[in-house]
Amino acid sequence: MNIQCPNCQSIRITTKDEGKKVGGVIGAIGGGIHGISGALKGSQVGRAVGSIAGPAGGAVGSVAGAILGCLIGAISGGVAGAKLGEIVDQRILDNYLCQSCGHSFSIICHAGHSEPKIVGANFFNLTD
Ligand SMILES: [Zn+2]
Structure with missing residues (x-):
């Protein structure tokens, strides 16, 4: 992934x-x-x-x-x-944890997509 x-x-x-x-x-x-x-x-x-x-x-x-x-x-x-x-x-x-900065995030909206690469950073920051 x-x-x-x-x-x-x-x-x-x-x-x-x-x-x-x-x-x-x-x-x-x-x-x-x-x-x-x-x-x-x-x-x-x-x-x-x-x-x-x-x-x-x-x-x-x-x-x-x-x-x-x-x-x-x-x-x-x-x-x-x-x-x-x-x-x-x-x-x-938010099951994913960044080992570089400690940021937690989730990729649920990417489930089923062929490319699970995160592009919409602003969306994920809403939970913080
Ligand atoms: Zn990070």
Whole structure:
């Protein structure tokens, strides 16, 4: 991508991805909480399956099932949260950061264009 800083015309541009990071963490926590219901089900299934091997097998099975259910919830939640955060980064936040002057900007109006080069510097300065 040939992105230029609208402030100093530098091409040393990096992405901040703050929404993606925050979204991933929030998603993982939410997924973990949601995973508790999965953990309860997993624990019941694990206990039933483990009981075949005796009372000890039931206890081990319920713990393993609970951990698995919680992990699956956390992972799927984290992925969904990161995806959501990525959209927030691209559409809402000024995700691009100039490494030369520290100016933050967004290129949403250039999405879909064949040449993502920034020309309208005044437009981007409106958010400052
Ligand atoms: Zn700059």
